[in-house]
Amino acid sequence: MSFLTVLYASLFYFAAAVLAAGLTYKVVQYARTPAPLKIPTTPAPTTRSGVVFRIAREVVLFESLFKGSKWTWIFGWMFHFGLFLVLLRHLRYFIDPVWLPIQLVQPFGIYGGIAMVVGLVGLWGRQPLPADLVLMLHLLLVIGLMLIFPFSKLLHGPGLFFSPTRNQVDNPREQRHIADWARRLEQS
Amino acid sequence: MAKVNFEVPELNRYAEIPAVTPGVMSHSKPYMAKSEFQADLGFPGELVDDWQKKAIAKMGELLGKYRSLQVYLDSCVKCGSCTDKCHYYLGTNDPKNMPVGRQDLMRKVYRRYFTLAGRYFPKLVGAEDFSKEVLDDWYSYFHQCSQCRRCSVFCPYGIDTAEISMAAREIMDSIGVGQKYCNEIIGKVYKIGNNLGLPGPALADTLEGLEEDVYDETGVKVRYPLDEEGVEILLVTPSADFFAEPHVDGLIGYGKVFHEAGVSWTISSYASEAANFGMFIGSYENMRRVAQRIRKAAIDLKVKRIVFGECGHAWRVAYSFLNTLAGPWDFLDPRYPVPQHMCEFTYDLMKQGKLKLDKSQNDDMVLTYHDSCNVARASRMGDTPGGQFDIPRAIIKATSNHFFDMEEETIRERTFCCGGGGGVLTDDLMEVRVKGAKPRVEALNNVMQEKGVTHMAAICAICKSQFTKVLPFYGMKMDQIVSVHQLVSNAIILTPGEDDEEAEDADEAA
Numbered sequence: 001m002s003f004l005t006v007l008y009a010s011l012f013y014f015a016a017a018v019l020a021a022g023l024t025y026k027v028v029q030y031a032r033t034p035a036p037l038k039i040p041t042t043p044a045p046t047t048r049s050g051v052v053f054r055i056a057r058e059v060v061l062f063e064s065l066f067k068g069s070k071w072t073w074i075f076g077w078m079f080h081f082g083l084f085l086v087l088l089r090h091l092r093y094f095i096d097p098v099w100l101p102i103q104l105v106q107p108f109g110i111y112g113g114i115a116m117v118v119g120l121v122g123l124w125g126r127q128p129l130p131a132d133l134v135l136m137l138h139l140l141l142v143i144g145l146m147l148i149f150p151f152s153k154l155l156h157g158p159g160l161f162f163s164p165t166r167n168q169v170d171n172p173r174e175q176r177h178i179a180d181w182a183r184r185l186e187q188s
Numbered sequence: 189m190a191k192v193n194f195e196v197p198e199l200n201r202y203a204e205i206p207a208v209t210p211g212v213m214s215h216s217k218p219y220m221a222k223s224e225f226q227a228d229l230g231f232p233g234e235l236v237d238d239w240q241k242k243a244i245a246k247m248g249e250l251l252g253k254y255r256s257l258q259v260y261l262d263s264c265v266k267c268g269s270c271t272d273k274c275h276y277y278l279g280t281n282d283p284k285n286m287p288v289g290r291q292d293l294m295r296k297v298y299r300r301y302f303t304l305a306g307r308y309f310p311k312l313v314g315a316e317d318f319s320k321e322v323l324d325d326w327y328s329y330f331h332q333c334s335q336c337r338r339c340s341v342f343c344p345y346g347i348d349t350a351e352i353s354m355a356a357r358e359i360m361d362s363i364g365v366g367q368k369y370c371n372e373i374i375g376k377v378y379k380i381g382n383n384l385g386l387p388g389p390a391l392a393d394t395l396e397g398l399e400e401d402v403y404d405e406t407g408v409k410v411r412y413p414l415d416e417e418g419v420e421i422l423l424v425t426p427s428a429d430f431f432a433e434p435h436v437d438g439l440i441g442y443g444k445v446f447h448e449a450g451v452s453w454t455i456s457s458y459a460s461e462a463a464n465f466g467m468f469i470g471s472y473e474n475m476r477r478v479a480q481r482i483r484k485a486a487i488d489l490k491v492k493r494i495v496f497g498e499c500g501h502a503w504r505v506a507y508s509f510l511n512t513l514a515g516p517w518d519f520l521d522p523r524y525p526v527p528q529h530m531c532e533f534t535y536d537l538m539k540q541g542k543l544k545l546d547k548s549q550n551d552d553m554v555l556t557y558h559d560s561c562n563v564a565r566a567s568r569m570g571d572t573p574g575g576q577f578d579i580p581r582a583i584i585k586a587t588s589n590h591f592f593d594m595e596e597e598t599i600r601e602r603t604f605c606c607g608g609g610g611g612v613l614t615d616d617l618m619e620v621r622v623k624g625a626k627p628r629v630e631a632l633n634n635v636m637q638e639k640g641v642t643h644m645a646a647i648c649a650i651c652k653s654q655f656t657k658v659l660p661f662y663g664m665k666m667d668q669i670v671s672v673h674q675l676v677s678n679a680i681i682l683t684p685g686e687d688d689e690e691a692e693d694a695d696e697a698a
Contacts, residue, residue, distance in 0.1 A: 026262070029258065030255060030258065030259055033251070033252060033253070033254070033255040033258050034253065034254075034255060035254070035255040035256060036253065036254065036472065036512070037472075037508065037509055037512060038508045038509065038512065039256060039348065039351070039508070039566070041337060041340045041341055041346060041348065041565055041566070041601075042564070042565055042566060042567060042568055042573065042576065042601070043568070043573035043574040043576070043577075043601060044568075044573060045573065046568075046572075046573060058344065058346075062344055064269070064341065064342055064343055064344050064346065065267065065269050065342070065343075065344040067341065067342050068269030068270065068273065068341075068342030068343070068344075069267070069268060069269045069342075072267050072268055072269060076267065076344075148305075151303060151304050151305050152305065152313075153262065153263065153264060153265045153266075155262040155263055156262075156263040156264070156265050156344075156345050159259045159260075159262055159263035159345055160263070160344070160345045160346070162255060162259045163256075163259055163260075163263070163345050163346035163347070164255060164256045164259075164346075165256070165337075165340050165346035165347075165348050166345075166346035170568055170573065172507060172508045172509070172510075172511050172512065173507065173511060173525045173526060173527075174525075175511075176511045176512060176515045176516050177511070177512050178512050179253075181253055182472065182476075182512070185472075185473065185476060
């Protein structure tokens with residue numbers, strides 16, 4: 001097992017490094033790319049705090065998905081909330097002593113796991129996919145997930161925070177909004 | 189009504205989500221722009237030699253300029269929330285008219301050239317080379333998007349297909365594949381000042397005619413001035429308002445409202461167009477060039493305020509982009525927002541009790557209201573979010589006795605596009621226009637059957653033109669679509685000017 005232990009440990013460090021570096025790269029890329037025009041999907045909040053509240057509703061409640069498709073919303077929300085609980089529960093493997101909130105969440109993590117699987121099955125019901133193996137496979141999948149996160153549609157997570165239709169304040173008449181590359185057009 | 193070689197969809201009581209029929213709309217392509225029109229806009233005249241390389245380079249440039257494009261091409265998880273939200277999908281059954289299907293036409297190319305996975309494992313992630321077939325698909329399906337943003341309401345990440353179709357058109361223009369309708373119209377704005385190519389003298393004639401008509405009908409001298417310096421308000425309105433029905437009835441209404449407000453105003457022959465098709469083709473430079481004409485007109489005519497007439501995408505460009513494209517507006521009167529919508533102006537006046545309205549003048553109509561997509565989902569009116577829904581309705585209710593909304597799923601932020609927006613309003617796309625109108629016409633038909641609605645009011649020149657043309661395909665009458673300010677015009681009780689017997693300057697004396 002010691003070879004496997006070393007292998008898995010190295011893989012995890014590698015995957016964690018790729019995840020951190022890749023995500024940082026993408027987030028910096030999003031943050032640096034200008035949004036030259038005001039394009040919030042209206043009706044939109046007219047204040048910064050309103051925008052924070054809008055994004056919070058999207059992140060926590062999946063508000064737009066709720067409007068769009070109730071079935072996808074039910075399973076999608078179950079999956080993500082379950083994943084959230086499971087991740088919290090797994091923190092106990094990485095911290096010592098284990099923080100109190102993480103201790104308290106332990107019993108719920110199990111239900112989170114169930115919710116995740118139910119949610120995933122519900123979502124996969126629309127596009128069949130294989131499932132189910134043991135710990136090695138589980139860990140391998142986690143490694144895989146961490147590796148592909150920065151290069152795939154998993155970027156929807158950070159992406160939402162940078163979505164101009166969701167994160168912009170609706171105040172174009174009150175405040176002039178202009179990107180650097182667009183300002184250069186004015187000087188010519 | 190023109191001869192048709194396609195089947196007009198049947199209207200149902202309850203909206204149905206159709207089963208997909210792949211490729212049924214791939215034949216639909218608008219006419220290409222001729223090279224001389226491309227040149228006016230700074231685009232190559234025909235497909236350039238190494239078009240693939242240049243298109244990919246352009247895509248790279250846009251990815252660096254527009255965060256929306258970069259984030260939206262990365263973020264889609266194929267959740268399916270958007271699939272049944274596009275009126276073109278609902279009307280044509282073509283899966284490439286699902287928002288996600290349309291986006292994927294670009295996303296597969298993006299993945300191939302701009303992502304690690306797509307470069308090395310293209311099959312695994314659905315990445316594809318930018319082949320001639322893909323380009324043909326682009327030309328076809330990115331011109332079946334009216335950029336109405338309905339999909340963006342339902343996407344959990346706010347992905348807006350309009351951003352993607354705009355970028356696609358910009359990329360195609362950059363390699364010489366332009367759409368005739370949009371690009372020729374933008375050329376006309378540069379040469380003549382408006383989309384319809386109406387020169388100054390023709391405008392002067394038209395406006396003079398309107399003054400005579402209104403005087404004959406009401407006995408009150410209402411002015412419709414052109415190029416008058418030093419007045420308070422510059423009115424920027426879609427050029428369709430100068431002659432087409434029911435648009436012109438709206439313009440007559442604006443003049444009457446200004447008359448009652450006692451403010452001086454003018455139209456500019458140089459900026460005689462509210463529309464800005466630069467947005468449709470995703471070209472910041474062209475959109476800016478068109479918008480700058482309004483700035484120049486405002487400076488030259490020394491006005492203090494800018495008011496926009498009834499036009500959907502024009503109001504998006506005006507409300508959301510004008511400050512960016514042609515601001516700052518520090519030389520205008522800071523007491524008013526720049527620009528203002530005509531509906532905001534009329535509504536303010538109504539609230540101050542300065543408009544005398546006789547609702548019974550519109551008793552021959554039972555009305556409903558069509559929220560135009562760009563007004564609904566890309567702009568605002570008044571001080572609070574949603575004012576763009578409430579203010580036009582308040583005006584309709586103040587000017588008529590019979591008003592019923594269409595089903596909630598089809599109005600306000602969920603409104604269905606007329607089917608002609610975003611550069612689709614051209615006869616060579618008639619099949620797309622008729623089929624894309626289906627969800628809206630279905631909802632209209634329901635309130636006609638159940639509430640006895642006879643007319644639908646709108647505040648968009650494209651919507652008005654589109655419905656005028658398309659309603660007859662569904663067995664309805666072209667004049668069932670009316671302007672909101674047409675209702676105002678009918679209901680308003682004009683105050684005769686003191687000098688109504690004299691020849692001129694009624695307004696400026698007031």
